[in-house]
Amino acid sequence: MLSNDAKAMINYVNEILNNKKLNHETPKIAESDADFMELDHSIRTIRDIAAAASNGDVFHNIQGSGFVLDSFKMFQKTFKLSNKEVLGNIVRSKKIIVKGKKLRPHGNHELITVKKKAKTIVESEERYRFMTDNACDIIATMDLSGNFTYISPSVEKITGYSQEEVLRNYRELGYFLPGVQKEMDRRREIIKEMIQNGEHFDPVNFEQRQVRKDGENIYTDTVVSGIYDDENKFIELLTVTRDITEKVKKRREIKRISETDKLTQLYNRVKLDNALENELNLAKEKALNFSLIMIDIDEFKEINDCFGHMAGDEVLVALSSLFKTCIRSTDIIGRWGGEEFLVILPDTNEHDAIELAEKIRRQVNEILFLNHEHITVSLGVSVYNQDITVDSVIYRADQALYRAKNNGRNQVQVL
Numbered sequence: 001m002l003s004n005d006a007k008a009m010i011n012y013v014n015e016i017l018n019n020k021k022l023n024h025e026t027p028k029i030a031e032s033d034a035d036f037m038e039l040d041h042s043i044r045t046i047r048d049i050a051a052a053a054s055n056g057d058v059f060h061n062i063q064g065s066g067f068v069l070d071s072f073k074m075f076q077k078t079f080k081l082s083n084k085e086v087l088g089n090i091v092r093s094k095k096i097i098v099k100g101k102k103l104r105p106h107g108n109h110e111l112i113t114v115k116k117k118a119k120t121i122v123e124s125e126e127r128y129r130f131m132t133d134n135a136c137d138i139i140a141t142m143d144l145s146g147n148f149t150y151i152s153p154s155v156e157k158i159t160g161y162s163q164e165e166v167l168r169n170y171r172e173l174g175y176f177l178p179g180v181q182k183e184m185d186r187r188r189e190i191i192k193e194m195i196q197n198g199e200h201f202d203p204v205n206f207e208q209r210q211v212r213k214d215g216e217n218i219y220t221d222t223v224v225s226g227i228y229d230d231e232n233k234f235i236e237l238l239t240v241t242r243d244i245t246e247k248v249k250k251r252r253e254i255k256r257i258s259e260t261d262k263l264t265q266l267y268n269r270v271k272l273d274n275a276l277e278n279e280l281n282l283a284k285e286k287a288l289n290f291s292l293i294m295i296d297i298d299e300f301k302e303i304n305d306c307f308g309h310m311a312g313d314e315v316l317v318a319l320s321s322l323f324k325t326c327i328r329s330t331d332i333i334g335r336w337g338g339e340e341f342l343v344i345l346p347d348t349n350e351h352d353a354i355e356l357a358e359k360i361r362r363q364v365n366e367i368l369f370l371n372h373e374h375i376t377v378s379l380g381v382s383v384y385n386q387d388i389t390v391d392s393v394i395y396r397a398d399q400a401l402y403r404a405k406n407n408g409r410n411q412v413q414v415l
Helices: 004-017 033-054 069-084 115-133 154-159 163-173 178-196 245-259 269-286 300-307 309-326 350-365 390-406
Strands: 059-061 090-093 096-098 101-103 109-112 138-142 148-151 204-211 217-228 234-243 290-297 332-337 340-346 377-383 412-414
Touching (some): 138 154, 148 163, 290 300, 309 340, 309 350, 340 350, 350 377
Antiparallel strands (some): 138 148, 290 340
């Protein structure tokens, strides 16, 4: 049985914890005013901190004749557990201490974290999981050994592979292309080393080509970052992958348009200039040859004057198609300007360049254009010869073309 003083103390404590105004006389629950003030202050402090931490009421079921300081420790422990392990956890204390006096209560002292707080956390977790499971992007977590620990259902819509397939054996499936997988493993080792040294790593972003389960190529953009706990300790990797196939297609189309001559659909001057610079640098670095063929349509002005500019455009388009059938897959051809065309021949010597130029000239002679008219072309060839700049190689091709036209047209000259 509890003494009247013990009951009074319990009621007093509960009233303070429940933030009630005391309308009755303060019970005598301490031996001196100083003891009472200390106890009263402790109880009120516990109430204030507990209420702030839980955002709700804290309920106590006390069967004994004492209370206080250990209760807050129990609350802290329970609250910590509720965030990390078990929500709504109940901590039972077999001992209650007041002023150093150990009491043996008839029952258990139960400290229950607020149901409202627990419900909020559960709902929050469920909400985040709902958002993850229904995201359009592929959201995944991975450990530092390279194993997926979670991947969202959207992976099946984007890649054709189910969650189970990817989680179980994504490497065997070829989920990532070999080159991409190798690079990812390399980066993960770097991240692993940084984490072991207590360092944080900046998010990593990369684009890649992936092959769907049905064999279709897709393009994705992935951001890799780290997940850390409240103590700033690394937990695992977080990856967010977005399907950017349409974006890549549009980007490539924009690039193609920017590099393409609108009329002939060959490369334009801008693309040719860039290709020439690349070829020159490659020739210098690896001691390789490359050749140029400059092509000019003979008497093209007369074609425009006799048949009109629309007919002249038709000739340009027809010849462009013919040129493409004559060159090799490694060669680059474009419209240099007006009725002039330029062919870049990587890793090609003078003999092979002349042979290809003659092939083009003969093919043009065999075709009838417009009103059953024959058209001819003149061609100038130059070969890289330790030239310092692209301009010097082009200049020699242009001079060779000029010589071909002055010598009677419909021929190939080399300089």
